[in-house]
Amino acid sequence: EDQVTQSPEALRLQEGESSSLNCSYTVSGLRGLFWYRQDPGKGPEFLFTLYSAGEEKEKERLKATLTKKESFLHITAPKPEDSATYLCAVQATSGGGADGLTFGKGTHLIIQP
Amino acid sequence: DVKVTQSSRYLVKRTGEKVFLECVQDMDHENMFWYRQDPGLGLRLIYFSYDVKMKEKGDIPEGYSVSREKKERFSLILESASTNQTSMYLCASRRSNEKLFFGSGTQLSVL
Numbered sequence: 644e645d646q647v648t649q650s651p652e653a654l655r656l657q658e659g660e661s662s663s664l665n666c667s668y669t670v671s672g673l674r675g676l677f678w679y680r681q682d683p684g685k686g687p688e689f690l691f692t693l694y695s696a697g698e699e700k701e702k703e704r705l706k707a708t709l710t711k712k713e714s715f716l717h718i719t720a721p722k723p724e725d726s727a728t729y730l731c732a733v734q735a736t737s738g739g740g741a742d743g744l745t746f747g748k749g750t751h752l753i754i755q756p
Numbered sequence: 757d758v759k760v761t762q763s764s765r766y767l768v769k770r771t772g773e774k775v776f777l778e779c780v781q782d783m784d785h786e787n788m789f790w791y792r793q794d795p796g797l798g799l800r801l802i803y804f805s806y807d808v809k810m811k812e813k814g815d816i817p818e819g820y821s822v823s824r825e826k827k828e829r830f831s832l833i834l835e836s837a838s839t840n841q842t843s844m845y846l847c848a849s850r851r852s853n854e855k856l857f858f859g860s861g862t863q864l865s866v867l
Contacts, residue, residue, distance in 0.1 A: 677855060686760075686846050686858030687799075730799070734853065743789050743814060743848075744856060748798035 645670045645735050649747035664716040664750045666731030676714050679730040721754045758783045762859035775834040779847030788830035792843040837866045
């Protein structure tokens with residue numbers, strides 16, 4: 644069974660204080676790992692897709708990295724508007740490609756001014 | 757701009773009622789999904805569909821059914837709503853092996 648574990652569950656940072664969120668995964672074979680951002684009361688918004696170990700993607704203050712067992716979402720000099728829940732999800736190669744993603748429970752990030 | 761549209765943002769229903777949640781996507785995606793999201797449990801897959809009239813059970817299909825009569829529309833049906841089905845329901849769509857696009861969600865309360 645595919646499993647995704649995110650840590651920490653919640654993180655409170657001061658504005659400008661850089662940190663990293665972790666996503667550990669167990670799949671038979673990884674087709675893709677996805678990061679999403681979710682604001683309260685809204686649907687998740689896509690951030691990144693990573694496909695193979697060593698791959699990195701960047702967008703503004705966010706940088707996602709991938710190893711064979713985990714992914715990190717690095718947040719550099721965060722601002723209050725970066726406050727959200729960050730979700731990690733995986734798609735395994737065992738699926739037919741049409742099936743859904745397996746999601747972690749998310750990290751609730753709060754950036755204080 | 758790509759869109760997944762869910763028909764209601766908030767719904768309040770009585771126990772035993774039949775409930776329909778509608779979802780429409782305008783991206784010509786073959787795959788559509790229904791998830792529910794609960795605090796502490798995360799997103800869990802209820803059903804998905806990879807083609808018109810085709811459906812597959814996800815991780816928690818009990819108490820739910822789905823309908824996909826047209827490619828752009830995927831409906832979630834609660835045959836007899838119960839209080840433990842109070843949740844945020846999220847519809848999503850995608851092309852195979854690509855990223856998911858989510859709707860805004862429907863917060864369903866069953867009293």
